Amino acid sequence: MTSLLHRVKSKMAIFAHRKARGMLDGEYGSVFRGRSLDFDDLRAYVPGDEVRDIDWKASARHGSPLIKRYVAVRRQTVLLIADTGRNMAAESRDGETKKDIAVMALGVVGYLAHRHGDVVGLVCGDANSTRSLPAKAGEAHLERLLREVDSAAGLDSGPSRIEDQLEHVARTVKGRFLLFVVADEFAASPGTEQLLRRLRAQHEILWLTVRDADLAGTGSAPRESFNVADSSVLLGHVAGSAVVAAAYAKAAEEREAGRQAMFRRTGITQGHVSGSSTVMTELFALLERHRRAG
Template structure:
């Protein structure tokens, strides 16, 4: 029953992925003589002038598109998620599911990952062996003694090195973009299609650990403070307000965001994320038609 349910869920995701990202494009193939009924816009005027008779460009359909996984592999992602699992493991599951769906649809998958010290990339290719390598890179690169997280560095790398339109899948922790990152996201959104998946942190209000440690900077949180009901309540309220600001920012940017705090939430949250992205694309398309 578990295998059946798992396949059924992946089947639903497969259909959702296919309905959103069809990956259709046209590549130039050859020139041929113009015949009545050909599109005028396909005429190659320079070749026509040289040849002395109308020539049109012939294209072939290409189904593949490029999916670029952009992952934070700084030490923040080696901390605990809301479920008590390592955030890295949840991130690998998210990347693996979306990478597998892309593979099933004939798309090629690449990777950019890193921390504040720099970014590393793996060129986009097809195949399950290639996807396995990408996931291993993310798993091995995310350790507690690694560099601090800074997804801005990975965004800067993508902006400098990738100009062809792609589907970008960002997986990071609970980042609240500042003005500089908002500008980066606007540039990325103008050039690519962007999906964001957040791996939620463990919550101070739900933990009773003695002397908890903030992974980002190594600072300690004494138990006397973390156990104080007033501190827990204030923390919970601050996190709710922060999450509201995050959601409002992504809505304003037109970027569909999903998130999970446990591995059990990954598949349903990915389904909801793909559905939201499809809905936003349709709304944007209707807006463009009305503006035209």
Template sequence: MTALLSPVKSKLFIVAHRRSWGLLDGEYASVFRGRSLDYDDLREYVPGDEVRDIDWKATARHGSPLVKRWVATRTQTVVFVVDSGRGMAALAAGGEPKSVVGINVVGTLGYLALRHGDLVGLVEGDATATRPYAAKGREGHLERLLRAIAARTTLDSGPSRLSAQLEHVASHYAGRLLLVVVADERDLDGDDVVLVRRLHAQHEVLWVTVEDADPTAVGAGRRGVGARDVGDELVMAPEVRFDEQLHAAYTASMTARRASLASTLEGLGIVHGRVGASEQVLSVVFRMLERQRRRGR
């Protein structure tokens, strides 16, 4: 199989000119260097402390705010939570499989993590199974993670159920992590919000949505050719696929759906980004790291 990490590295060193690469590398370092933390003890709250570090039970007993004190560990553990359901085998907005865009996201952030001595792991799956991969600090391991995503994300995969993968993280990972969620276009229902809030209280979370192609756009395919939704197997007949009213309705529906997800993630305090093509990954990752750094000030 052709190496998957090599093209990612080529984009980092060749497509991104030296200044852009330096900025991207610096953003990662400024955000996550020394942020892998273990609990040490409690101390009095002082202005500027993060609200998420307040120990509310201890505060109630003590009568004044107490925050948890953390000690930096030597490495950060980055765990990618990737939707490998069959929806991610469909086309992204840029015309390539969404799994390819997701692999570029994981490869870019994973390689940045390795450069800074951090560990990278993976939890991927669909509605039928969740598969965890241990966190390690070698390029060969990152390559294996990328290959696992590529191999598991096919049209024969089960439907997406990202909540199953997030539940696995909540149940099996005790230490503080950087979680990078790479997901298909989806909504978050009430149970999802509770779960994501719980994860964000313990870990740092970044959320990347891989955008669907618009099957009703004229540029999305040849006239006279139908389109199939790989998620639910519905087929859009060619005579209605490029109907103007259908296109307008689809666009309005997706705009509302995306705004709803953005509002939910913003409300949870989670930095998020949208990417529709591999060529957009570097700029989207940079903007997300920059926003995360600013929120951590």
């Protein structure tokens, strides 16, 4: 059986060259701003590093910018939060299963945390149950987390309800963590916004939305599909109707606008992906936006 983490690292190598992966490392390191004053070593500057960390004297001697690195005060904790309800068994906009994209995104962030010496935990589930795995270090542990998400999300899972997983975190997690949430295009609500405000007051939060597939029949030959949420059939000739397509697009835009407004009001940095090929680019942009917002 192929390791999911190995698959993630292989895709990282395909979708981003070495310099880009170094930039992603730098952006990840900027999320936790607390650090000691114990100098460790110097490394080459990459876009996204803090200018204040440049060692100007060493840079002048070297001929190019060098960044001062410090020994971390303590190991940080990253908590991956994933929707594993049956919505994640549906197709994404690029045709991949949403679950596979979620595993890729969670794997990249988990691997970045591992490279920085941080520990990683997981909270995942659906409307029926929530499962929590404690934060630990090591690639073997990260592989276990990814396999948990991969095996939990399927057509026989309960309905997606990311609010339940967030509520579990609010009730049980003490201390300040980095929360990395991966979910589908859920609808915003006053209750969800209140919960996010509560979490944001305690934690750093990054949110990644996996895009829904286009309405069946749009942009291609009409075909029959079904809604994974309730197994209702979506008739290809109905989905191909211009009137139905327009109404669907309007509803999707309104739901997106509501979600975006909620994230702005709660101060949560968010992004979205349509397929595995966009995960690396969007995660870099997400981390950069979070740094700038801070």
